[in-house]
Amino acid sequence: MSLRQQLKGTGVALITPFTDTLTVDFEALGRVIDSVIAGGVEYVVTLGTTGETPTLSKKEKLDIVQYTFDKVADRVPVVVGIGGNNTQELIEELKSFPLDKAVAVLSAAPYYSKPSQEGIFQHYKALAEASPKPILLYNVPGRTGRNMSAETTIRLAKEVKNIGGIKEASGDMMQCMQILKEVPEDFLVVSGDDGLAMSQIACGMDGVISVIGNTFPGQFSELVRLSLKNDFVAARAINNSLLTAYDLLFAENNPAGVKAFMTQQGSIGNHLRLPVTPVSDGLYQKIASYLKTI
Template structure:
């Protein structure tokens, strides 16, 4: 089975729960992993941006990866996030992190440095050359400050054998359609925007790496499966119920929004590491009421 087939559907970018003294809460992480797998997601992504990786040190990251492998216990594939804006450091991480049980590596485009398209291309080419696992590109200009164009994505897809797909989170439908039109047939293209999952799958995407699936895995993974079956009437019926949730999730910050939902569900403590803070009291109350309506 190809990687594209194995990662078709819903992946969830796992949050990192913290205790009241801001240590990694492994008991809660285990509860979250069971929650999303029991909810029907097809795979999990550990150490994604939603996992607050900028505030985790290397020792914590490695421990989280190992714990995730053990807790998942081969129930679903695991993708590991390894990205940043120091190419040499990421190369070192790719060579030293425990990736033997990972199906792929998800690597966000370099942030803050705002490299040219050629710089982005050379960055990913260098990572792919050393990665022991297939590399999935991650275009998220809202966080990185630089969009990776469709031309650059397609160039990497065609030129570099170890680059196997992309999480496309630019929110640009035209760019998404250009990638789908021009990329190789076996190139995985998934959405990074929960609210655009239905229309982007309608255009040909293979699924979504989701934030909302941390809190509502059953509903969102069913929405994605229905969309992949071209049952858009049923998918849209679910999507309409989730529209308010999409807004509340990202109203102030991600993952502050999704952690607020999960705190209401009793899955974790509503704790985040600075500079990210919990949502305001007003938004927290709105989130609780939206859960009651669902």
């Protein structure tokens, strides 16, 4: 079964809850996993950047992956995030992480190094050759500092075995449409931008890997399902109701925004590891006021 068949719909990039002493709060993580599954999302992504992975130790990452598999208990597919800018180190992680129960590995394009398009291609080719699971490319130039061009994505999709799809978060609709036009039929293409997901599904994307799904899993996954059925009248109504939430979630930082929402909802504590800090008092009050209106 292709990733396009397994991962159609809404995936959630899970946050990592922390205690007030900044250890991983596994009890809260379990509540989040149960909540998003009960809300109807199609799959979860653990160790994405929304999970504050740059601040996690390797042991914490391993513990989170294993806990996620155990808690999910095969209710939905699990994707594991393994990304960075040290290709050889990532190859070692692909060999050492417990990936037997994962359906795919989501790997963000190298950050900070700003490699050429050829460098990006060779990086992903090396990961794909080492990975025991299909690789999902992740283009997020706002975080990495380098856009992975449509041409590079198409080349990887056509030339490199074991690359099964992409989370495309460039926000460039023309680039998205070019990718959708040229990639193989069974290549998964999902949005990485919650606010653009409905429009991108209209262009042919297969769904989204979402941040807002942590806090509004029912509404957002239903929006995605309606969009995939081409029922854009009903989908647009839900999307319009979430427009303010999209702005508030990403006004200062991700995951500071979504953690503020979830703190207000009572599911986690508002704790983040440096260099990320909680949202400002002003934004926190706007989030609280918004939640009272829905």
